[in-house]
Amino acid sequence: MSQAVPMASASSPAIELINVTRRFVTPTGKSMTAIRDFSMTVERGEFVAVVGPTGCGKSTTLNLVTGLARPSAGEVRVMGGAVNGIDPSVGFVFQADAVFPWRNVIDNVAAGPMFRGVSKREAYAEAREWLARVGLPRFENHYPHQLSGGMRKRVALAQTFINQPKILLMDEPFSALDVQTRVVMHDVLLKLWGESKASVVFVTHDLDEAIALADKIYVLTAGPATVKSVYTVDLPRPRIVEEIRYDQRFIDYSRLIWNDLREEVQTSNRRASEAA
Numbered sequence: 001m002s003q004a005v006p007m008a009s010a011s012s013p014a015i016e017l018i019n020v021t022r023r024f025v026t027p028t029g030k031s032m033t034a035i036r037d038f039s040m041t042v043e044r045g046e047f048v049a050v051v052g053p054t055g056c057g058k059s060t061t062l063n064l065v066t067g068l069a070r071p072s073a074g075e076v077r078v079m080g081g082a083v084n085g086i087d088p089s090v091g092f093v094f095q096a097d098a099v100f101p102w103r104n105v106i107d108n109v110a111a112g113p114m115f116r117g118v119s120k121r122e123a124y125a126e127a128r129e130w131l132a133r134v135g136l137p138r139f140e141n142h143y144p145h146q147l148s149g150g151m152r153k154r155v156a157l158a159q160t161f162i163n164q165p166k167i168l169l170m171d172e173p174f175s176a177l178d179v180q181t182r183v184v185m186h187d188v189l190l191k192l193w194g195e196s197k198a199s200v201v202f203v204t205h206d207l208d209e210a211i212a213l214a215d216k217i218y219v220l221t222a223g224p225a226t227v228k229s230v231y232t233v234d235l236p237r238p239r240i241v242e243e244i245r246y247d248q249r250f251i252d253y254s255r256l257i258w259n260d261l262r263e264e265v266q267t268s269n270r271r272a273s274e275a276a
């Protein structure tokens, strides 16, 4: 029997995972469930963070949205429609930098628009604008290895936002940075996101990062991941991350959500030590 494919609609949420289960076959041939009966909604223009213990299934949720992983059960919708291969309106920023090491900064940033058929002149003019926006106007001729980790993340953000993604998927993008640089990058990201209308899913281990950035936080259980709880972060915007961390409401959210997350982290740690 053929299954009805939902039609994209202008009013539907940006992303919906509806009772999704995803199983994998392990190298020893056993079936393992990475996520189970998982439901999540990301409204248009919303910034959603996903937190959970190590290895619980956070990245798998992103792979389902990209179409890299298919649900074993349940349904995934993007902009109200079925996921159908890699969608050019979806942008990614991962922990590892997705730059071409043999290309200088501006060549890297201009690559997206050129790939979309924009003329070279226009693509480079756009790339210059985006480099200015991320605070790297004088580094266009540098190569990635000549930049600091924070600067490479600025390039990654310019490279992503230049394509005006409707959906932005971020998998621990700043986890390799030192704490000070990370906070600066949070502010750069919030500024760019505030000017765009992108719907964001931001996966992180760092609860304070999730609270500083997100409108809504999904706390996942120790694997197989399912949703343990969802919190709305009602902190005013625009936020200045360097300052908001000391706001009493921020501290209250941190305590409240950590109470919930701690149990899952402990379960995950216990399992890891039993397996060792």
Ligand SMILES: Nc1ncnc2c1ncn2[C@@H]1O[C@H](COP(=O)(O)OP(=O)(O)OP(=O)(O)O)[C@@H](O)[C@H]1O
Residues within 6 Å of the ligand: 024, 025, 026, 033, 034, 052, 053, 054, 055, 056, 057, 058, 059, 060, 061, 223
């Ligand atoms: N392609 C795959 N084949 C087999 N198992 C997989 C595959 N992808 C993920 N898994 C397993 O699914 C589980 C969840 O992995 P996932 O990467 O989603 O977790 P995570 O929460 O993002 O991890 P981390 O916190 O370490 O980044 C893990 O046990 C992992 O080994």
